Amino acid sequence: MIRIEGLHHQIAGAEVLRGIDLTLPEGGVTALIGPNGAGKSTLLSLIARLIRVQRGRIEIGGHVVGQTRDRDLARVVAVLAQGAHVSARLRVAELVGFGRYPWHLGRPGAADHAAVDAALERFDLTGLRHRFLDELSGGQRQRAFVAMAFAQDTPYLLLDEPLNNLDIAAARDLMTLVRGLADEAGRTVVIVLHDINYATAFADRLVVLKQGQVVAQGAPGEVVSAPLLADVFGTAARVEQIDGRPVVLV
Amino acid sequence: MGRRLALIAGVLGVCACAYMLVGLTGPLGFVLPYRGGKLAALALVAVALSVATVLFQTITANRILTPSLMGFDALYVLVLTVMVQALGASGFAALSPPTLFAVNLAGLAGLGLVLFVVLMRLAKGDMVRLCLTGVVLGLLIRSATHLLQRLIDPGDYQVVQSLSVARFTQVDGTLLAIAAAAVGAGVALAWRLRHRLDVLDLGEAAATGLGEPPARLHRQALLLICLMVGSATALAGPMASGGFGPSSFFGLVVVAFARLVTPTHRHAVLIPSAVLIGAVVLIGGQLVLERLLSLSTPLIVVIELIGGATFLILLLKRRAA
Amino acid sequence: MRLAGLGLLALLIVASLLIGAADMSAQGLLTTAEGRALLFESRLPRTLAAVLAGAGLAVSGQVMQVLARNRFVEPMTAGAGQSAALGLLICLLLLPGASIGAKMAAASVAALAGSLGLMALIRPLPPSQPLLVPLVALVYGGVIGGVVTFIAWQGDLMQLLGTWLTGELSGVLRGRYELLWIAAGASALTYLIADRLTLLTLGEDAARALGLNVGLVTAAAVAAVSVVTAMVVVTIGSLPFVGLVVPNLTARLAGDNLRRALPLTALAGAGLVLAADLLGRVVRAPYEVPAATMITVIGAAAFVVLLNRGTARV
Structure with a gap:
């Protein structure tokens, strides 16, 4: 379980995360989505202790980030940083x-x-x-x-925008493999995704961020809707249900 | 890789023997220990600078920096000048060689650490800026030292002048032993870091993810670099002022060559390879220049020339790639 | 601003004429024969040398920055200075009794070759990495300096080299500085083509589209920079960083339009070198600290600040 309480973060004086409280259960794939600058990557980097926590508390698999020895944490959580x-x-x-x-x-x-x-x-x-x-x-x-x-x-895997610069075949292959990590290998995967359709297709849970706050979370079918897109991304896109799952028409 | 290392070790052995034996005249009881001492000092300097450069390149994540290029050698004359300034020429002359060495090493390592920390702060990960700031800071330290020398008593100034340009003649056995102990400790500790340095090569985020946060490793490596380069400089004097200690480009040439001969990401190979090649370059170069060509030019001048050109090539090639 | 600058420079000139190792009052300088001799043989030439060298180096620094399209280069540390020394050294070794004219020519030609070499080297560098240009330039200068050192060792001229390469004005006497008037002339030439040089800052294509003969203007500018550098090296030695620090300061006051900026640059350069020389004379009187030492301390410190000032604007 990943538990985040009262997490705030500033970069160069600007508030990037503003009071995140979030609990992610064990298992499955959780996708963090939101517009550019919403704080998705910052949140993931904080969980992965790539950035030091300024205010708030993050606990992952019973270990408190910042209070656990680096080597011990490296056996609990693995991270793929953006643009590795x-x-x-x-x-x-x-x-x-x-x-x-x-x-x-x-x-x-x-x-x-x-x-x-x-x-x-x-x-x-x-x-x-x-x-x-x-x-x-x-x-x-x-x-x-x-x-x-x-x-x-490690029981936890954090992936920051792994699909950047991949074509559709490579992106789908990779997401299928990631899906397998959760289903077959029993890992808990948290992934930052840019494309909502990949998130709805491959994730069990979505966490939607806007201006440093969590504005929605839950199963893709519960979360993704035209009003949400209008509110969070500021774009009027249609959402259709295909095979029981929401698809954003671009 | 193992065979290549053995091959370089063989070349080094030949160079060392030739250095001891070529052109042997006069009483052997005097000449052999004299040459042996110089050989040992050359080897120590080579080892210290090569290992320090490998560490420095890994923690700054680039292949063209050396600690000396960052102004380290300029500190040597500064430390000497400050000592003469503080003690006066006579007080300075009264210091025993081991005391002098110890104060020198402490001053160099301490100031070096400050210099590097300031540089890394200023550059904020921008390699080219780090390099440029280092080169300019080196110039600043050198000219500030020069200014300081002009401000002290002209008599004392003579002392500093003669000390800082003193060409290396006789090796003091005690000093050699102290320097060997310091460099040896540095190398042993660097060897223990080898796997962690491999991880650091993956980049800061990946290293953190694998449980090796870079900040601590940076600090440890910087300490070792200052210890080793400081010892080498205190023993031999910087090459830039006629000694055969640190030069801006020696480490660069050696490590670039080591990466060419033994292409590997593993510090367990790179460190010994750089050590061996460093010793070959310094001892072999000295042999060729001094014994075979009988040139009056110090080896350093030649190394600086080749090294500067290598630096330019690496820099421009990096751009082209 | 220019008036204030001129006033300050005039003050420095008067101070420079009055201050020196020989103790002599202002009246004595003008009335006694001994005083007049001191004034016209030593102090006036020295002062003029500082003014001419400073103005010339500052102007050629600004011109070179236009040519390289980079604010962090200047000829003395970027190969032209070292090349001039190389030319002079080779001339001395091959023709020991060479006339001053021959030395001057050798230094100028070598400086020209050195500048052209640098231009060729930095041309392909990407504009996205502005700090790469000064780094390449410094190391390039260092390598040529290495060749100079090597030849000097082989020719047993190290001592001589040391005294030459430190820019110092204490040896300037009447009859030994007049080459600097050539440097002044070359600087004046750049003022004549100032507008065309300013066009170059827009980029070669834009300048060409506006009808500029880019090749010719560049060639004239490189020649002027090389001549100034060579004359300073031959006369008083290397004076690093003047061409770097001064244009960076004046560009903030007068902008990058060279016709406006160059006079101010010349004025400030003259003031800087003269002030450094004066300071070197008084700080440890009766001994002297070379002007180059003072300037390198100031210049290198300023360079570090310029480099690391938040986001370095280039």
Whole structure:
């Protein structure tokens, strides 16, 4: 369970998050959506302790962020930051191997190698394991980064806009894999998404942010509606139900 | 990788033997220990600077910076000048070599730490700004030192002048031992950081996610860098003033070459590779220049030339990529 | 503003004429033969040298910043100064008895080559990374400086090199500074083409569209910058940062229209070098601190501030 209480955050004097109270249950995929500047990425980065908490409290899987040792937290939550980019020239298997670091601290054992192989297999990267990252397509590279987070073997996975710059095939592939992480591997996934239709198609829960506050949350069918889009995004888009799920017509 | 490292180690062995034995004349009982001392000092300087540069490049996340380029060598003359200023020429001359070394090292490491922290604050992660600010701060420290020298008593000024341009002649055994202990400790601690440095190479966010927040590692690495570069400088004097200690570009050339010869992201390979190549460059370079070509130009001048050109190439190539 | 500047410069000039190692009153300077000799042989030439060098360097710094389209470069540290020294050194080694004219020509040609080399180097750099230009320029200057040091070691000229390369005015006497009038002439030339240079700041394509002969204007400007730099190096040595700090200050007061800015730049440059020289004379009298040392301290500190002032505007 992720529990957030009274979370405020300022960046350069501007209030980015204004009193977030939020409880995310264990399991499933939760998507954070909202217009640009709503504070989605800031919220995710705070949960992932990429940014220091200024005011409020975040608890993840019983560990309080900011009071738990970094190494312990690294076995509880894995994060894929926005626009992840590695300057070192790494091969796919080496990158995924770094996901095991919190468990072996530099000295991988047989269990770690097995976990890396399993992650490569699950993300269909086995054939690419000896390729350098800069030799991959955008979709393959993003899969490698998610595989690394998966190999970290944490109950919680945080993904910040992993679909950026991916074409429709790569984006759907990746979201299907992410869905599988929740359904088959029992992980709790929190993901920041830009495109509401991907959120409604793949997430169990949506959390809608606007100007640093949570304005709606719940199952996609309960949350996404034309009035909400008008209110939160300020755009008059039609919402149709297709196969029992809301679809925004753009 | 292992075979390549062994190969470089072999080259180093040949260089070291040649350095000891080529052109051997005069009483062996004097010449061999003399050369041995100088060889050991060269090796120490090479090790300290190479490891420090690897650490510095990893924590600043770039491949073209060296601690010395950031104005570290300029601090040496500053520390000397301040000491002479404070103690007077006679008081300064009365200091025993180990005391002098210790004060020097403390001053260098302390000021170096301040310098780096200020620089990293100012640059806010912008590598080019970090570099440029460092180079200009180096100029500032150098000219401020020069000003300070002009302001002290002309007699004392002579002392600083002769000290800061003193070419290295005889190695003091005690100093060598102290410097070796300091550098050795630095290298051992850096070696323990090797896996964490690998993680840091993934970028700050990824490193934090894996349980290695960069801030702490930055602090530890900076301390080690200041310890190692400070020891090397206090032992040999900076290359820029005729010693064979830190030069702006030595570390750059060595680490760039190490990345070329042993391309790897693993610090467990990169650190030994840089150490070996650093020693080859310094000892081999000294051998060629001093014994084979009999040039009067100090090695440093040549290294600075090659290093500056390497720096430009790396900088422009980085843009093109 | 210009009047106030002129007044300040006049004050500095008077002070410079009155202050020196030899103790001599204002009256003595004019009335006694000894005083007149001191005035006309030493103090006046020294003062004029500071004024001419300062004005020339500041102007050529501003011109170079237009050419490089970057506020953080200046010729003395960006290869032209070091190249001038290289030319001078080679001339000394190959033709030990060379005339002053030959030395001057060697330094100028070398400075020109150095400037052109820099322009070629920074041309392909992306405008999105403005700080890259000064970094490349500084290291480029350093590499040429390295060649100078290497040759000086081999030719056993290190001592000489040290005294030359520190810009110092204490050695200036009548008959030893007149080359700087050439620098002044070259600076004046840039004023004649000031409007065309200002057009260059709009970008080469825009300037060309307005009918400017970009190649010719650039060539004239590079030549002027090189000549000024070479004359200063030959006469008094290297004076870094004058060309960087002064134009950055005057651009804030007078903007980037060179016809308005250049006179102010020249005035401020002259004032800066003269003030630095004066300060160097009094701070540890009767010993002297080289003007270059004072200026580097001030200039480098100002550079660091300029670089890190919030978001550096370039």
